[in-house]
Amino acid sequence: AQSVTQPDIHITVSEGASLELRCNYSYGATPYLFWYVQSPGQGLQLLLKYFSGDTLVQGIKGFEAEFKRSQSSFNLRKPSVHWSDAAEYFCAVGSRMFSGGYNKLIFGAGTRLAVHP
Amino acid sequence: DADVTQTPRNRITKTGKRIMLECSQTKGHDRMYWYRQDPGLGLRLIYYSFDVKDINKGEISDGYSVSRQAQAKFSLSLESAIPNQTALYFCATSEATVGQPQHFGDGTRLSIL
Numbered sequence: 001a002q003s004v005t006q007p008d009i010h011i012t013v014s015e016g017a018s019l020e021l022r023c024n025y026s027y028g029a030t031p032y033l034f035w036y037v038q039s040p041g042q043g044l045q046l047l048l049k050y051f052s053g054d055t056l057v058q059g060i061k062g063f064e065a066e067f068k069r070s071q072s073s074f075n076l077r078k079p080s081v082h083w084s085d086a087a088e089y090f091c092a093v094g095s096r097m098f099s100g101g102y103n104k105l106i107f108g109a110g111t112r113l114a115v116h117p
Numbered sequence: 118d119a120d121v122t123q124t125p126r127n128r129i130t131k132t133g134k135r136i137m138l139e140c141s142q143t144k145g146h147d148r149m150y151w152y153r154q155d156p157g158l159g160l161r162l163i164y165y166s167f168d169v170k171d172i173n174k175g176e177i178s179d180g181y182s183v184s185r186q187a188q189a190k191f192s193l194s195l196e197s198a199i200p201n202q203t204a205l206y207f208c209a210t211s212e213a214t215v216g217q218p219q220h221f222g223d224g225t226r227l228s229i230l
Binding site for chain 2: 009032034036041043044045046051090094104107108109110
């Protein structure tokens with residue numbers, strides 16, 4: 001069965017520092033992979049997605065993520081964090097096959113990012 | 118205007134009451150979804166709909182029902198609310214193609230006393 005693990009529940013970084021949020025997935029084939037961000041009082045906004053091709057994908061707000069098949073990982077990175085990046089981040093895995101007739105997404109439990117000035 | 122609009126944004130109600138959460142979209146997507154979010158659990162799928170005539174249960178549908186009134190409207194009902202249904206509820210939409218991302222509304226925070 002598909003599953004997604006975000007090992008870090010909370011992360012705190014200083015403004016200007018680099019960031020890496022971890023995501024590991026369990027899936028029998030190459031999945032579709034997404035990172036979403038949720039700011040307080042807001043819905044989930046898509047940061048980036050991996051379908052195929054280049055394993056390093058660029059997203060909005062200066063984020064990037066790298067798909068590593070051998071490690072079943074899709075870690076999110078940003079070279080220099082801004083105070084406005086404080087939010088909750090969700091990794092999600094999608095099947096390349098319709099499961100039960102729809103494109104199922106499995107979400108991780110989320111990582112809450114705090115940014116110190 | 119938001120592409121996916123949820124109403125109300127906040128609701129406090131009592132155990133046993135019937136509640137309806139509404140979702141409308143202007144993205145023209147066929148597929149719509151209802152999720153609930155609980156701290157530490159991420160998002161869990163309640164119901165999903167391919168089109169007006171096709172509605173399916175997700176992983177946690179007990180205690181919930183839905184109605185797809187039109188391509189653009191998908192409502193979630195709690196027939197007799199209970200306190201453990203207190204959560205943040207999200208509506209989402211997507212294109213009918215494998216691998217397309219889902220687009221979310223801003224959520225409804227529901228508290229059941």
